[in-house]
Amino acid sequence: MLNFIPKKIEDYCADNTSPESPLLKKLAEETHATMSNPQMLIGRVEGVFLKLLVKITSARRILEIGSFTGYSALMMAEALPEDGRLITCDIDPRATGIARRYWDSSPHGRKIELKLGPALQTIEEIEGPFDLVFIDADKENYIRYWDECMPKIRSGGVIIADNVLWSGRVLAPKEKSDRALAAFNNHVRNDRRVDAVMLAIRDGITLACKR
Template sequence: MRAGNRTLVERSEAPDPRWGEVDGYIRDKLLGDDAILTATLAANAAGGLPDIDVSPAQGRMLHLLARMARARRILEIGTLGGYSTIELARALPDGGSLVTLELDPHHVAVARENIAQAGLMERVEVLVGPAAATLAMLDGPFDFVFIDADKPSNVTYLREALRLTRPGATIVVDNVVREGKLLDDASDDPRVTGTRALFDAVAAEPRLTATVVQTVGVKKWDGFLLAVVTG
């Protein structure tokens, strides 16, 4: 997803077909059919948005993490067409709210329509513009932050997330394994260098307790960084 510049997630390695089959099994057994989310993906495709949404299983994971955190105020950096936004907004209790940031005005228009069709516009505010500039104008605290935007800006987004959260808040960052390219310390790919810089920033930050969960599935091999603000 994109919120700061137009860098997309690359998918260079052929996936093991079993990854997608297992995702299908998870969907059939645990997620079921969801007409709103299916329509959201269809609207994104019709609108020409890139196919870089989280998978259904990952979207449900985000929903559950937000519920486990008992989040009443959620910040999302990188809206795209609103798929993850809908899953996160559904986790909010009555009176809860979500602010989501997106660079591309066309993506914002698609996302707002999808969110409206999901009946969630009263809970969600979609802001358009470069995320770093928008973040600087926001006030906290947020209970849960999901970062899924341009990777070169990950450290900036992390710093803003720390400014805008409280002790006990949850921060989740997507696309941090990058098909193993994370290990390439000689890479000149800004998505890789931005992700490696994120790891360095998290490791040096005493206010965070963090780990990474690697993932495989229809979105290939990647991972989520999970962190709790401890001080």
């Protein structure tokens, strides 16, 4: 992943961001040690950003598309109230096996429900309304995830999409995933159902609020 801001500044931002819980630190370490694609995990700065969004919005029901080893789900679950609920989905039994192990070790894990299977099927099956949706799975389906989730998000609810800068490749798309993300960004820009801002945090985050 390309660094958009100088490493020194990025490190300074990280140094001035709250720490993660010891369990999340262990989860990130295990993911880096055992998975071939650990960069998929959002990391502490973006994780704390999501956690703060959950707190600030007083979200109670969250939908996450793309669980991987469970880092972002657990980060957000830590900010949910006791009766809060986070549904997350993924197709990877190995990655979510790690996720389950860590969720089971956390007092916040019982707020998390994993749906193993294609996200589009999960979105179709579950009932809204959600206060917050985090899209972080296969890039080719981002527009579909956005459109399928929209009716299940309450008015005033928040939608967050990760990797919207795709290491800057959205500026001159070549690969299928580059084109998919460029098209997604265009889709969001023209979507009158939301107010949205694109943030150059890590690999780019779109933060939107449903009108």
